[in-house]
Amino acid sequence: MEDELGGPGLREDQLVTTEEVDTVIREAVESTIGxxxxxxxxxNAWTSNVVEGALKRLASLQKPFKYVVTVALVQKSGxxxxxxxxxxxxxxxxxxxxxxxxxxxxxCIVSVYWLAI
Amino acid sequence: MEDFEVAEKQFLYENTYxxxxxxxxxxxxxxxxxxxxxxKNIITERMQGVSYDPARASQLGKELSDKIKETVxxxxxPRYKLVVQVTVGEKAGQCMRLASxxxxxxxxxxxxSAYCENESLFCxxxxxxxxxx
Numbered sequence: 001m002e003d004e005l006g007g008p009g010l011r012e013d014q015l016v017t018t019e020e021v022d023t024v025i026r027e028a029v030e031s032t033i034g035x036x037x038x039x040x041x042x043x044n045a046w047t048s049n050v051v052e053g054a055l056k057r058l059a060s061l062q063k064p065f066k067y068v069v070t071v072a073l074v075q076k077s078g079x080x081x082x083x084x085x086x087x088x089x090x091x092x093x094x095x096x097x098x099x100x101x102x103x104x105x106x107x108c109i110v111s112v113y114w115l116a117i
Numbered sequence: 118m119e120d121f122e123v124a125e126k127q128f129l130y131e132n133t134y135x136x137x138x139x140x141x142x143x144x145x146x147x148x149x150x151x152x153x154x155x156x157k158n159i160i161t162e163r164m165q166g167v168s169y170d171p172a173r174a175s176q177l178g179k180e181l182s183d184k185i186k187e188t189v190x191x192x193x194x195p196r197y198k199l200v201v202q203v204t205v206g207e208k209a210g211q212c213m214r215l216a217s218x219x220x221x222x223x224x225x226x227x228x229x230s231a232y233c234e235n236e237s238l239f240c241x242x243x244x245x246x247x248x249x250x
Contacts, residue, residue, distance in 0.1 A: 047216040055218045068245050070217035079209025084178030086186045088199040113200045
């Protein structure tokens with residue numbers, strides 16, 4: 001069948017696209033951290049809110065996918081940070097997106113992986 | 118004279134009706150404990166005596182994530198999709214928090230993570246095993 005991709009029954013409109021995820025994650029980050037300056041006592045609440053907000057918005061897309069969302073909030077202090085990832089998946093249906101967002105006092109690196117059920 | 122092309126045999130797989138990893142046999146479920154131990158060994162070994170070098174750190178991250186993926190693959194979970202993420206950073210007195218959440222099936226999926234540090238750098242590795250129905 002021409003319109004079936006990857007596993008049986010996953011149509012093109014059911015796949016998750018990078019642009020969709022990018023919009024969702026940006027919303028989640030900006031609504032939580034926005035323009036706040038880094039504050040040590042708020043960091044726990046911020047990371048939880050970003051991650052949970054992102055996951056809720058992704059779940060509301062109502063697509064047959066499992067999601068993994070990781071967020072790293074790093075204070076800007078001149079130290080370097082590197083993130084690497086590898087995956088074993090079905091490249092027709094699955095994917096990942098990493099968003100590096102920053103303001104004047106901190107970096108926020110959000111990675112989202114979506115894997116078809 | 119006609120040339121006959123031999124058509125490739127089409128294999129049609131029947132439905133196995135197995136919906137959970139346990140249906141495939143004992144020990145087919147992703148064991149978070151064993152994987153955590155293996156991952157911890159890999160990163161501790163690799164980090165011995167390594168100091169932060171901005172040019173080499175990204176290479177170190179990629180090497181570690183490839184090695185971890187190969188090791189977990191060889192642990193024998195054929196029905197699982199794997200995601201491995203490694204974060205390597207320089208210790209510069211900054212505050213950092215790493216968090217993750219997943220939308221998955223709690224009965225069949227699992228994650229494993231390990232952390233290692235030395236005087237100049239730290240390394241966090243996370244492995245997620247997601248069952249492919």
